[in-house]
Amino acid sequence: MSDTETRTRQTTATERRLDRMLILATQATAGSVWILLLTIAGTVVFFSWPAIREFGLGFFTSTTWNPAAGLENYGILPMIYGTFVSSIIAILLAVPLGLGAAIFLSEDFLPDRLRSVLIFLVELLAAIPSVIYGLWGIFVVIPLLQTAGNWLHLNLGWIPLFSSAPIGPGILPAAVVLAIMILPITTSLSRSSLGALPPDLRAAALGLGATRWATIFRVLIPAAFSGIAGGVLLALGRAMGETMATTMLIGNSNKLSMSLLAPGNTIASLLANQFAEAKGLQVNALIYAALALMLMTLVVNALGHKI
Numbered sequence: 611m612s613d614t615e616t617r618t619r620q621t622t623a624t625e626r627r628l629d630r631m632l633i634l635a636t637q638a639t640a641g642s643v644w645i646l647l648l649t650i651a652g653t654v655v656f657f658s659w660p661a662i663r664e665f666g667l668g669f670f671t672s673t674t675w676n677p678a679a680g681l682e683n684y685g686i687l688p689m690i691y692g693t694f695v696s697s698i699i700a701i702l703l704a705v706p707l708g709l710g711a712a713i714f715l716s717e718d719f720l721p722d723r724l725r726s727v728l729i730f731l732v733e734l735l736a737a738i739p740s741v742i743y744g745l746w747g748i749f750v751v752i753p754l755l756q757t758a759g760n761w762l763h764l765n766l767g768w769i770p771l772f773s774s775a776p777i778g779p780g781i782l783p784a785a786v787v788l789a790i791m792i793l794p795i796t797t798s799l800s801r802s803s804l805g806a807l808p809p810d811l812r813a814a815a816l817g818l819g820a821t822r823w824a825t826i827f828r829v830l831i832p833a834a835f836s837g838i839a840g841g842v843l844l845a846l847g848r849a850m851g852e853t854m855a856t857t858m859l860i861g862n863s864n865k866l867s868m869s870l871l872a873p874g875n876t877i878a879s880l881l882a883n884q885f886a887e888a889k890g891l892q893v894n895a896l897i898y899a900a901l902a903l904m905l906m907t908l909v910v911n912a913l914g915h916k917i
Contacts, residue, residue, distance in 0.1 A: 700788035708796030744858030803837025843914030
């Protein structure tokens, strides 16, 4: 056997060992993520167990949150309602804007240099701290929505969603700010899904006589639907877990109200407001609420990745 063949075989054996080491390292890293997730979940279940044993599933249907000594009774139905409603409204506002921006930035509507600047500005929204969004909502969004809220209450007050007069903080201002906060996620993932489509798809549709907009709405968006829908669900999970901006804007009322103009609460805001001063069973109840939020966001994100 020549020296060249020997060196080649040695190199091949070394590369195989390196590949096996990299595979094992990757598997160990992936496994550590699951271990971390299970550890967090186990810790939350352990510390919430007294509340689970005390309140059971009634914790999710009760509207009472009373931490008074000797009268302790806890339920998070108003917080579940506030979490879902504010997040759904945010999605309804953010998806049309995000999808429109994604189409505008992925198709050849603008020069490449200007498009790069706009993409950077949209993604920059994700880097703004949530407390800044909260302050902006207090000084800009709430005053702007005050007039619209008064009109909705006066003219459509017979609808439960607008049955209360706006007093400032409420579910609607929080939802509007949440929509802006999740806009970068919906725009970025939608743009990536549209950009990943093969150019032949566009060329074929145009070659068959389709107009530019018919190609976008009848060919490209249906083809990228799975990626767009996955991005929407990931944005929904992000909105459900937002804490600081929501706490500053939603009003932090533990009473169940169907009105979007009334103050409300979310699970994340409940934790932020009360955990620092909680004692005894209240701590366990708050961790139980955190467990509920964790499961909700895990389900939503899992659906997003599945799609």
